[in-house]
Amino acid sequence: MKLYRFIIEFLQIAILLGVAPAFTGWVRMLKCWSQGRTSAGIFQPYRDLLKLFSKDVLLADNASWIFRFTPYLVFGTAVLAGGVIPMLSLDLPIASTADVIVLVALFAIARFFTALAGMDIGTAFGGMGSSREMTIASLAEPAMLMAIFTVSLASKSTSLSQMVHVIYSGQIVLRPSIAFSLFAFVLIALAETGRIPVDNPATHLELTMIHEAMILEYSGRHLALIEWAGMMKLFLFVMLGVAAFAPWGIAESGDLVTISAAFIFMILKLVIVGIVLVMIETGLAKMRIFRLTEFLGSAFLLATLGMLSYFILE
């Protein structure tokens, strides 16, 4: 039985590694269609990764070990986060390692080191990206915590599996506090995964890029790891949002039928979230960086309002 739980765990991580590029491919494909372009297909991200893995690494002369270590660390935190968020089953052996606060902090480690790697080479773009990324994160991260805290207040737990359990048992009905935090979560997820209107993943325009500016100097397998981790991050944010706000379908017990049902549910949700994401992205324009304050500030305010309304109304 114990072994079985570990198999589920590994299955989940394998799905994370395997499906994340496909999800990114799906979003890109939809985007192409919505903008009247021909798409490269859902599997293009795999081909990109393969190409990058087979290429040599070009390393700037003064790159230090931090620059070389960061891709591995970013990848490692993403995989660990994937082992903790319930995607298929709630009964994960390492789920108790980390609750939502730790999850947010895991993403923060990746960001911390990516920002350092951006400054390592000593070009203007890297520093610019780091500075912007940390600024955005300093507003987005607390907002993210507050949004999830509201849900965990309602379920009296910060452990994700436990939160899903409580939602299943029907103790959480739609409350104003949850609505606030869901809205805040969507805004922050856009910011944290570097989507429009905060950052544009498809551009390398100097003045507007944020995440791309930090990783501008990466190449070869380093870049492949970072890109892959980025895709996993997008995937994980979807899974995190699903687990916190719409967990229906995730298996409570671990038999094969419910697990495969959970997998189908997961794919369905991914398809839907992809459509919504593309609708948001094509409907909005990228914001100026100093307009982001209002965007993120309102997300932070909404999340705090959600928690306030929990304390005052309930």
Add this chain to the structure above:
Amino acid sequence: MILSPINIISSSVLLLLLFVLVVPLLKSRQRLLINTSFMLSSLASLLGIIGGVWAVGGGITNKLILPIGLPDLPFHLRVDPLAGFFITVICLLSFFVSLYSIGYIKGYLGRRPVTSLVIFYCLFLAGMVMVVLADDALFFLISWEVMAAASYFLVMFEDERIENRRAAFLYIIVAHVGAIAILLSFGIMAGLATGFESFNGYTFDAMRQAEFPLKWATAAFLLAFFGFAAKAGVIPLHVWLPEAHPVAPSNVSALMSGVMLKTAIYGIVRVTFDLIGVFPWWWGAIVLIFGLISAVMGVLYALMQNDLKKLLAYSSVENIGIILIGIGLSMIFKPFNIPLLSALALIAGLYHAMNHAMFKGLLFMGAGSVLHATNERNMEEMGGLIHRMPWTAALFLIGCVSISALPPFNGFVSEWLTFQAFLLSPAMPSPFFKLLIPLGAALVALTGALAAACFVRAFGVTFLGHWRGAHMPRVHEADWFMRSGMILAALSCLLLGILPTFFIDWMDIIAQQLVGTKIGASSGVYGWLWLTPVARESASYSGMIVFLGILLVVVAVYFILHVKPGGIRRVPIWDCGFGKLDQRMQYSATSFSMPIRRIFGFLFNIREQVKLNPRGVHKAFPKRLNYYLRVRDRFWNWLFKPVIEFSFWVSRKVGLLQQGRIQAYLIYSFITIIVLLALSR
């Protein structure tokens, strides 16, 4: 019993005090003086650690009465788990810093005599331990003054620089204003404990047994909180801290920021939980609010600093704020009779006190190594040091990661515990409280995220990229003594992060004694690997598994990708084809914090000027552009300047009495006598 915690700790203090008498004999042999003195102080610290760990681990309370001091007013000493905990923290960091100092202080050899530094360093260590040992108001205040005076002279050590003299002066004034408040607070409690007829009220025992009326207890608390807050650098009483801490020698800065501030935390906990004992919940709200303000403002000010040590000093303000948040929450929950949450919040605060001592000590030691190697404190002139100082850089990075509250290091554990205390708090009947809890949690989250930005900036600008200054000096790596001090501190950061259950079980007895329950009772069930402060369902965290998990994936991926060798080529930086990339084009500390300065600019006093120098072919093609930026603390103008101006005004008015003629003074005396006679009739 000869061998007991209190005997070990007092012998360590005695060792330091006796050594001070020997120092003048070694005056002419500076190198020997440095070696012996810091070896000895690390030995004394080791003794203190043993005593402190023992006192907490065994839950032992020892007392000692020394028949010295004023006649009939002997000194009372006492070690209980709370004192033992703070002694452990103080001595642990002083042990690391003493090792570090052996290497660091040698940098002064041939430049200036270090005899005074050694004397006051030993007195300073002894003073800090004595403060925590004290069990009566008299001995407490004497030790408090020893500590303050010794640190004053340490701040003054390089007294040829005007900023040092100014900082030391400001420091000693604020320290004494605080000391007066503490004295008055003890006066109130002593007076109420036994009345003003008996002198025995000055012992802490008498204060513990007394029951204070709320009015007077509040007065005593507010005075004590003011006094200790001034010492701890709580905003708005913090302005001395970022002046005084950076200008002291770096080993002293490490101790001042790392542990001297903790004695003030100790004072707050001792006075409220132990001496007064029963208090209303809004005292906790006061502590919590000041903690929140200090945390957020402290880190924002830190983000604006270009001086590496000043940045660290402001970050101490932030961390003191986080400690006070834990303690304030605990003080809120205790009167509401929720002992488990109160214990959780208290442990969170104390754990952060220990963590902060470790990582702030480490960071100041790292900054000291940089200063030692480059003679530079301004980050705008630094860069690329990771290539010249790999050890210092890696250790400083560990400090940065710890202080930014990232797992698996220690800062995260205390932040996590603080969040748990916030999230588990039930809905209280007071609307104000309902508002305070969510806002508090939001501000703690904001602080953590800003701290990460602050330390990416500090590490990135100092150690990464290229050297920014005009010409790079001959930079050398720190020697092995300095390295060993930093390595030990870094190791404790990691251990406190991945094995928190052991340390929390060890210090749980403090919560048991102060608020009446342990938190470890539930954490034991689920195994030492997981930190589960309340219940397994509600929250769990395993720093160890996070650490090993990340390590495992990183190593596995690394080896998978390195099956075939090679594949890395070193090439020049891509310069977009211009070929004129130079080190001035890098992002600097000022530019890094520019977005945050724009967002939170209203909190600072900012003056920004851009001047074009049009000397060139044409106005439209200026040759030079001068950028001028000054960021100031608003509190200086709001709070301190009016007080300073008022006191000068008062002294000028009083000065009018001074005539310089003997007749005038005789008239004053005459009038005074008449008035006194008239009044006393």
